[in-house]
Amino acid sequence: MSTDPEGRTRTIKTDYLARVEGEGAMTVRIRDGAVENVGLEIFEPPRFFEAFLRGRDFREVPDITARICGICPMAYMTSAFNAIEDALGTEVSPGIKELRRLIYCGEWIESHALHVFMLHAPDFLGYESAWTMARDHREMVEAGLKIKKAGNDILRVVGGRAIHPVNVRVGGFFRAPDREQLSALVAQLETARDLAGEAVAWVAGLPFPEFEQDYDFVALHDLDRYAIEDGRLISSSGLDIGPESYEQHFSEHHVEHSTALHSLMDGDRTYFLGPMARYALNHEQLSPLAAEAAAAAGLGPECRNPFKSIIVRAVEILYVLDEALRLISSYDLPQPAAVESEPRASTGYGWSEAPRGMLWHRYRLTGDGSIAEARIVPPTSQNQARIEQDLRAFVEPRVDLDDERLQWECEQAIRNYDPCISCSTHFLDLTVDRK
Amino acid sequence: MNSEATPPKLAVWKFASCDGCQLSLLDFEQELISLPEQIEVAYFLEATKGTAEGPYDLSLVEGSITTPADRERIREVRRQSRHLVTIGACATSGGIQALRNFADVDDFISLVYAEPGYISTLEDSTAISDNVPVDFELQGCPVDRHQLFEVISAFLNRRRPAIARHSVCVECKRAGNVCVMVAHGTPCLGPVTQAGCGALCPSCDRGCYGCFGPMESPNAPALSRRLADLGVEDTDIVRVYRTFHADREPFKSESIKHEH
Structure with a gap:
């Protein structure tokens, strides 16, 4: 934080954002009482996944792209096999689809629980971490850890392990879990569901700043259920496309005030991905239990205060716990556990709803099944322009706050998006001075 | 301390x-x-x-x-x-x-x-x-x-960590798995990969893909010969060694050896 000698310019800067996945910094510059510049700067080193995927066999892609993100590997694996199966014309059985949805529910549970209880809730109550929060709210932190464990255990039973599951492949699974293995999860999931119901009420009682924005919400939509592992992409402004049309509507632009690429819809519009977008566009498909909890928490048909995304995330935790229990009770062992794909020269497109929003992949394959070209667009890079717009709108009426308070609230405004910087293969800025 | x-x-x-x-x-x-x-x-x-x-x-x-x-x-x-x-x-x-x-x-x-x-x-x-x-x-x-x-x-507590340096094969035997390579001819990096995962991949009928990296004394050339016998092409042998521990010896040299 600094002020120039004449006292006209204030700079609020956080060199290392805490409690986000990956490394980023925030700068807000205020001149003569007006916001001059805001920036979410990213200095996560580039890892070049799209480059080294070239030449790899199509069967290796899910395991490799999982390593983009340790928090949401299932999202990367799912978008990857969706795209490759699209390229190769692979049709999987309904049983495989249900099992894929179940393991993805596990990821939403663990990722959302991590964010709600360990990364985001401490902001609202003035704690620097979940540990310090646990001194006064031990029960809630313990509940969060139990919920998170329930999600991890779904990943372990279906996928072999919670981080970078090994049992997932193009075409299905290496070995489908038997009914008994899944049934053993039921009691724990029911307990977690009860705790998640209480958690929705608890987060709804947190203090929220007055702040609403007009968002163009963008999320996958499935005719039959709350979209997670696939669907069509729809928006509040009437978009309705399949994954092959993504590049016709979304493009990345280099903007002057930032060295990162900003993703825009139809040339010039920012948009909003993630739980609040899914809730606004698909809330009618929530289970009765999750819908009731949302109503009791005061969520209307849409929520436009990003600070309240914590409530929406808690509602989604409740929904996916409910959904996981439903999937387990109707589980029918898929036989075979996977279908084989014949390589051919082709291009495929795939996406899914990562915990923090839609994640799109495209692959071009050669005739022998190796990757000729790969493109991956993660949710956080798509949300970045919107995050900066929020920051600007949020700071403007609050320029009179002292630096410390303003910095705290601005960081909180970024964490609203659960940004996953490790994921963001497209972020560019590597010039930040580390101090 | x-x-x-x-x-x-x-x-x-x-x-x-x-x-x-x-x-x-x-x-x-x-x-x-x-x-x-x-x-x-x-x-x-x-x-x-x-x-x-x-x-x-x-x-x-x-x-x-x-x-x-x-x-x-x-x-x-x-x-x-x-x-x-x-x-x-x-x-x-x-x-x-x-x-x-x-x-x-x-x-x-x-x-x-x-x-x-x-x-x-x-x-x-x-x-x-x-x-x-x-x-x-x-x-x-x-x-x-x-x-x-x-x-x-x-x-x-000022002691050496008790982390086994033996191969995934040892864990796999302890888990009572049937060897995927011997029984099914599935290529597996288990013999050269360090234990610690709990032999996860063979436990779900999949060959180990080496994500725990080389074990203490890996005999990669012997495994490569076995993979070749199973019909794995050189280009695929390069890929199996050159993934999550591509730059670690002996995986690095072994991958280079099979590159044409």
């Missing part, structure tokens, strides 16, 4: 990585909540805003070194740390991003980024031990959380 009055200081550092290994720390679940009673979490940005100055008793380092700034930062971390332990494939072997070491990084940059001028990066992705001395390397992509717990306990 500490008197009762001052709990040991733990720091967790991130370099080029996916965050999965640090996340394993947050997967301790119930043990996690009482962690601050035994350890001062002095620096762990993914979990807390609160930071304390060094020196630190134990630094856990995730990620590989890929930029000039990070090469400087790891030296500072080393200076500040009594013990430095690397966690995971990136920190221990350079990670999947070490695939750049087999290509021209400028080609990679122009493939991924529209404005290559903004990228400041090193030619290679290297393990932490290529940059500074390390006290222990915990393998795995990701690390196993029970092994991570063992390593932390060992360093805080």
Whole structure:
């Protein structure tokens, strides 16, 4: 934080954002009482996944792209096999689809629980971490850890392990879990569901700043259920496309005030991905239990205060716990556990709803099944322009706050998006001075 | 290493990585909540805003070194740390991003980024031990959380970590699995890969893909001959060694040997 000698310019800067996945910094510059510049700067080193995927066999892609993100590997694996199966014309059985949805529910549970209880809730109550929060709210932190464990255990039973599951492949699974293995999860999931119901009420009682924005919400939509592992992409402004049309509507632009690429819809519009977008566009498909909890928490048909995304995330935790229990009770062992794909020269497109929003992949394959070209667009890079717009709108009426308070609230405004910087293969800025 | 009055200081550092290994720390679940009673979490940005100055008793380092700034930062971390332990494939072997070491990084940059001028990066992705001395390397992509717990306990209690260096085969036999390579002819890296995962892949009828990296005394040439007998082509032999531990010996030499 600094002020120039004449006292006209204030700079609020956080060199290392805490409690986000990956490394980023925030700068807000205020001149003569007006916001001059805001920036979410990213200095996560580039890892070049799209480059080294070239030449790899199509069967290796899910395991490799999982390593983009340790928090949401299932999202990367799912978008990857969706795209490759699209390229190769692979049709999987309904049983495989249900099992894929179940393991993805596990990821939403663990990722959302991590964010709600360990990364985001401490902001609202003035704690620097979940540990310090646990001194006064031990029960809630313990509940969060139990919920998170329930999600991890779904990943372990279906996928072999919670981080970078090994049992997932193009075409299905290496070995489908038997009914008994899944049934053993039921009691724990029911307990977690009860705790998640209480958690929705608890987060709804947190203090929220007055702040609403007009968002163009963008999320996958499935005719039959709350979209997670696939669907069509729809928006509040009437978009309705399949994954092959993504590049016709979304493009990345280099903007002057930032060295990162900003993703825009139809040339010039920012948009909003993630739980609040899914809730606004698909809330009618929530289970009765999750819908009731949302109503009791005061969520209307849409929520436009990003600070309240914590409530929406808690509602989604409740929904996916409910959904996981439903999937387990109707589980029918898929036989075979996977279908084989014949390589051919082709291009495929795939996406899914990562915990923090839609994640799109495209692959071009050669005739022998190796990757000729790969493109991956993660949710956080798509949300970045919107995050900066929020920051600007949020700071403007609050320029009179002292630096410390303003910095705290601005960081909180970024964490609203659960940004996953490790994921963001497209972020560019590597010039930040580390101090 | 500490008197009762001052709990040991733990720091967790991130370099080029996916965050999965640090996340394993947050997967301790119930043990996690009482962690601050035994350890001062002095620096762990993914979990807390609160930071304390060094020196630190134990630094856990995730990620590989890929930029000039990070090469400087790891030296500072080393200076500040009594013990430095690397966690995971990136920190221990350079990670999947070490695939750049087999290509021209400028080609990679122009493939991924529209404005290559903004990228400041090193030619290679290297393990932490290529940059500074390390006290222990915990393998795995990701690390196993029970092994991570063992390593932390060992360093805080001044003993060597009890981490087996034998192959996945030993774990697989203990698990009572039928050998996927012998019984089904499925190519498997288990014979050259370090145990620790619990023989996860063979347990789901899949060949090991080597994510825990080389074991203590791997005989990669013998395994390559066996893979060739099973009909695995040289291009695929290159790929199996050249994935999550591409830059680690003997996987590195073995992959180069089969390249035409």
